[in-house]
Amino acid sequence: MIGERIRQARIAAGLSLDRVVAALAERGVSLSKMSLSKYEREAASPRANVLQALSQVLDVEPSFFLRELEAKVDWLAYRRKSQLGEQARERIQLVAERSVERFLWLRQALRIGRPKFVLQRIPVSSFEGAEDAAEEVRRELGLGVLPVDRLIAALEKRDVLVVAVSEAKEPFCGLAGVANEEYAVLVYRKEMNRERTRFTVAHELGHIAMDTGAVADPTLEEKFAHRFAAALLVPREAAFRELGHKRRSLSLPELVALSRQYGLSVHAWLYRARDLEIIEEGHFKTMFVRLSAAGMRKQSFGDEGEAESPTEFAALLRRAVAEGVVERQRAIKWAPELSEELGVLLAAERGREGLRPTDYMRMPPERRRMILREAAERAADLYAQNGSLFVEDIVDDGDHDA
Numbered sequence: 001m002i003g004e005r006i007r008q009a010r011i012a013a014g015l016s017l018d019r020v021v022a023a024l025a026e027r028g029v030s031l032s033k034m035s036l037s038k039y040e041r042e043a044a045s046p047r048a049n050v051l052q053a054l055s056q057v058l059d060v061e062p063s064f065f066l067r068e069l070e071a072k073v074d075w076l077a078y079r080r081k082s083q084l085g086e087q088a089r090e091r092i093q094l095v096a097e098r099s100v101e102r103f104l105w106l107r108q109a110l111r112i113g114r115p116k117f118v119l120q121r122i123p124v125s126s127f128e129g130a131e132d133a134a135e136e137v138r139r140e141l142g143l144g145v146l147p148v149d150r151l152i153a154a155l156e157k158r159d160v161l162v163v164a165v166s167e168a169k170e171p172f173c174g175l176a177g178v179a180n181e182e183y184a185v186l187v188y189r190k191e192m193n194r195e196r197t198r199f200t201v202a203h204e205l206g207h208i209a210m211d212t213g214a215v216a217d218p219t220l221e222e223k224f225a226h227r228f229a230a231a232l233l234v235p236r237e238a239a240f241r242e243l244g245h246k247r248r249s250l251s252l253p254e255l256v257a258l259s260r261q262y263g264l265s266v267h268a269w270l271y272r273a274r275d276l277e278i279i280e281e282g283h284f285k286t287m288f289v290r291l292s293a294a295g296m297r298k299q300s301f302g303d304e305g306e307a308e309s310p311t312e313f314a315a316l317l318r319r320a321v322a323e324g325v326v327e328r329q330r331a332i333k334w335a336p337e338l339s340e341e342l343g344v345l346l347a348a349e350r351g352r353e354g355l356r357p358t359d360y361m362r363m364p365p366e367r368r369r370m371i372l373r374e375a376a377e378r379a380a381d382l383y384a385q386n387g388s389l390f391v392e393d394i395v396d397d398g399d400h401d402a
Contacts, residue, residue, distance in 0.1 A: 002051075003042040005065045009058040010040075011087070012094040023057040024050075060098075061330075071101040073185055075177040076207050088170050096187045099163045099313070100179050102334055106316040109325045115159035115183050117141065121211035127275070130210065130224040134231035137209050145237045147262045151198050155205070156312040159183065162201065164190040164309055176204035184208050194307045195265045202229035230272050233264045243278050250279060250287060252294065266291065314338060 010020055017033045024031050029050060038044040046054070055062040075093060117140065122133040138144070141158055148154055152162050161179065165172075167189045173196075175187040186204045188197055206228030212221045234242075242258055243250070250273060255266045264272070267288075274284040314335050320326040321342065326334075328342045 117158035174200040176207040
């Protein structure tokens with residue numbers, strides 16, 4: 001188990017064996033590439049001080065190496081270009097799985113029940129079926145037929161796990177999976193703009209919502225997911241209301257206005273109008289030529305607006321800190337964007353005079369446990385140098401860290 005967890009952490013960090021060995025050497029830990037490989041293959045066991053140094057190099061808690069994976073994700077599909085390699089794919093999966101594992105640990109620690117949104121996959125073998133599936137999912141999510149201003153927020157309210165990963169150098173768009181057989185997991189590349197993000201998230205949701213097992217052509221599966229995404233963002237009823245049932249032509253200002261209103265690109269609106277037979281194929285092609293002449297590439301989306309991003313994980317962390325389930329240091333490590341608001345409180349707390357035993361005993365058990373764990377974290381290096389147990393062994397609160 002320890003060896004596999006070392007390998008997972010190394011790949012998620014995007015480091016080679018050589019780079020890990022070099023980073024360990026900078027910390028005064030001498031380890032050969034062969035020895036590290038043996039650890040990963042479970043052919044040898046690392047000492048406590050080596051694991052402590054590895055946790056620093058690979059940016060994980062020491063307890064990470066000692067835990068079984070608590071979130072099993074069955075990945076369903078990639079929305080990617082063909083040049084994305086297997087190593088990059090595995091790294092993206094492991095990074096996402098770490099986020100999912102922390103997310104689910106928080107939900108369990110805070111005693112939050114099962115997800116509100118558990119999909120029964122809908123059999124789909126046609127474009128019309130993809131339209132129907134999108135409308136069914138809209139009903140399940142309570143979205144109605146109006147524009148969805150914050151798609152990610154709407155999904156998170158129904159306990160869909162949305163994860164943003166930073167992959168600026170990789171040709172990666174999105175990934176879909178199911179965690180522990182009940183949580184929908186949607187992963188997208190953080191560097192994408194607003195409309196691309198919304199379409200990718202909706203596209204990946206389509207892979208989860210639709211059962212396309214009867215479809216032999218994988219390219220057709222992707223097209224069904226595209227149709228699902230467009231229908232989720234702009235239902236048929238909304239498209240007909242905005243454009244009418246039959247049009248001889250569309251204008252660019254009209255499409256730009258609709259793009260801003262619905263968060264769907266101008267080009268995607270054109271596809272939507274053609275797919276619903278609002279416009280003919282000839283006008284569809286003519287409009288694409290006009291868009292190109294106007295300098296609007298397929299990746300251009302008019303007024304993109306403020307990008308959407310997941311917020312539920314940070315909200316759970318704030319709650320966990322307030323309830324004494326997670327110490328502030330760990331919360332900042334998991335969500336650096338919280339460093340300013342939580343760091344001020346942490347500094348103030350560290351700057352106060354020591355607690356009297358009577359003050360400590362009056363505290364709730366969760367608060368006492370958090371203070372002990374923070375003190376143990378600050379002394380972690382000393383414990384490792386002495387070959388002692390990890391922080392989690394020193395302060396055993398009966399829970400598992402993520």
